Amino acid sequence: MFYLKTSAYPGYELEVIGLFHMLWAVFFRLISKNFSLTSPNAHTDIICQRKMVSFIYQNYASKITLDDISSSGGVCRSKCCQIFKKYLEHTPMEFVNLYRLEVSTYLLKNTDISVTDVAFSCGFNHLSHYSEMFRNHYGCTPKDYRIKFHVQN
Secondary structure, eight states, X not given: OHHHHHHOOTTHHXXXXXXXXXXXXXXXXXXXXXXXXXXXXHHHHHHHHHHHHHHHHHHTTSOOOHHHHHHHHTSOHXXXXXXXXXXXXXXXXXXXXXXXXXXXXXXXXHOOOOHHHHHHHTTOSOHHHHHHHHHHHHSSOHHHHHHHHOOOO
């Protein structure tokens, strides 16, 4: 390749770029033989993950256990946790609680339901637990959030 620079004929830069492309292609072929770039089960995992998330969306207001979530996807508890961590970067129960919090913000903004009723309608069993999680996630209490963002109907 050094000879290209010393000859410096018109268009030598294009030949250098071409050689780099060829080197990258060889490198990519060598790497792809040794490492699978996508898991053979990735498609199955994504379908399973969608089923589990859909289950959560439909049942967030009810008591949900890890067994319920994993059963909805047709996998064991450990596989359920692996899929959630890999694709959603949360445990299944963290995901449930984050979705419940998200729904609660909608209710706080758009309804006049009491904070207690919002908590219970979103699947939280204890107002104190809901308030603590809400404060940790949003940096304010549910009541303060409502005051700040409530839409008058």
